[in-house]
Amino acid sequence: MADMPRNFEASAEIMLSCPQDIMQRLCAHFVEFGAVAIDGARSRIDTAFGTASMEACLGCLKVRAEGRDESSLAYVKLSIAEHLLTFASAENPSIVWQGDGAAGQPLPYFREMRVVRTENLTPHMKRLTLAGEDLGRFATGGLHVRLLLPRDGVAPAWPVTGADGRPAWPEAGQRPDVRIYTLRRVDVEKGEVDIDFVLHEGEGMPGARFGCNARAGDIVGITGPGGGSVAPADWYLLAGDETALPAIGRILEKLPEGAEAVVRIEVADDGEEQRLTSRAGLDIQWLHRNGVAPGKSTLLEDAVRNVRWPEDDRSVFAWVGCEHKSFRAIRSYLRQDRKLTRQQHLVVAYWRCGFEGDTARREDS
Structure with a gap:
């Protein structure tokens, strides 16, 4: 008999002064993005990526995250950590996940890409075709990715998995700029994606600057996908x-x-x-x-x-x-x-x- 695919799992025990309150706030937030069930001090959040089960104990919130693959689990851990740290910002609690997806590993939803083609679509929009490996995950799960843009004259340095599930970034001088863009086309067999850049003018536009100046061979990182989807309709x-x-x-x-x-x-x-x-x-x-x-x-x-x-x-x-x-x-x-x-x-x-x-x-x- 073939081995059954296993879920990827991780857990954390987070010290909080009011764990029940934080659990309720997390559930209230995620109700817009999935199915939420609350039973006293226990709750469960089911999303397209995976599941988070929580139990509010005395001074502690126990969280168990599950995903069908490494990327799905990483998204569950990331989402829980980001929102919990926001809701409990006054306490700045420590989150350390145990289980799959250990700290220091490459982000499973990250890919390094290189520019292979450029095309001017209109006077103010340019298309870049990026090539990379193992792009199947980018064909589903959302329209958008985060582009990680190396700064001028700085060798690319990419984030890794942090202990709290969020990306751990390189030091400030090496940290890439990050902007959200749409995947206009995904060709998994060719290992290519198209991204269209609006060529804004002005300062503080690293995405537009990269899109304007990009040449074949330039390196860029992407993480994702995400950003919701379109429901079936007439x-x-x-x-x-x-x-x-x-x-x-x-x-x-x-x-x-x-x-x-x-x-x-x-x-x-x-x-x-x-x-x-x-x-x-x-x-x-x-x-x-x-x-x-x-x-x-x-x-x-x-x-x-x-x-x-x-x-x-x-x-x-x-x-x-x-x-x-x-x-x-x-x-x-x-x-x-x-x-x-x-x-x-x-x-x-x-x-x-x-x-x-x-x-x-x-x-x-």
């Missing part, structure tokens, strides 16, 4: 600015024949439009800012509010990616006016005026 609303265009393009290519997609995309001008293809029926409108700075118009918000929704019993799903101010307005409209459930929409802030990197995603709950 009718879709897909909306965003140019930062969401790669995700919208990839989503459209995966929609089945017979589905309908209403697409609204804000770009600088008609020179930034791209050809989008899908087996689904398409209603596409390009929204041109025509000189208005990115993040300073209401074009996308207005277009979403003007979409005519199905009046029959077809299932619907809305996906939106944009600047933080528009994100908040559109998410509020979908939840409060359209009455969409959390299972019927995914709205994300891809960026935020005046902020860098992941700070765009603060206050997104």
Whole structure:
């Protein structure tokens, strides 16, 4: 008889003054991302990646993490650690996982990649094709990856698994810049992915700088994937600015024949439009800012509010990616006016005026 695949497991006992309170807060957070069950001092969180079982004891929270593979387990440990340390920040508790995925090992969801091709898609968008090994995990599980961008003149130095499950980064001078991007295409057999870069101007834009200057042979790291997925539906609303265009393009290519997609995309001008293809029926409108700075118009918000929704019993799903101010307005409209459930929409802030990197995603709950 063939060996049954085993689960990967790890556990931690975390000293806390109010473990029951922290457990409740963790469960309240993860209810949006999976199934949560609470039974007195015990609880269980089931997500797409794996499971976290918790028990609140006197002065201690016992956590057991399980995943179907090393990467899944690593994501469970990482998610629990990040949020627990946020909720218990005043105590700054120590988290040390025992079991699979020991500290110091390479991150199982990391790959080193090299640039093999570049292509200018529009005046302000450039496509890089990256090559690497063992990319099967990046074909499913989310649209996005974190790019780890070596700093100019510094040899690549990558993070490893930390004792608390979070990445342990190299010293500040060697630490790469990190930005989130969409996997526009994944070809597992060729060992390639495409990533499209919006070529922003200004300081504090390591991603745009890398995309602009990249040459064949340049090295970059990626971790992931993540960022949620699109639920099956009969009718879709897909909306965003140019930062969401790669995700919208990839989503459209995966929609089945017979589905309908209403697409609204804000770009600088008609020179930034791209050809989008899908087996689904398409209603596409390009929204041109025509000189208005990115993040300073209401074009996308207005277009979403003007979409005519199905009046029959077809299932619907809305996906939106944009600047933080528009994100908040559109998410509020979908939840409060359209009455969409959390299972019927995914709205994300891809960026935020005046902020860098992941700070765009603060206050997104």
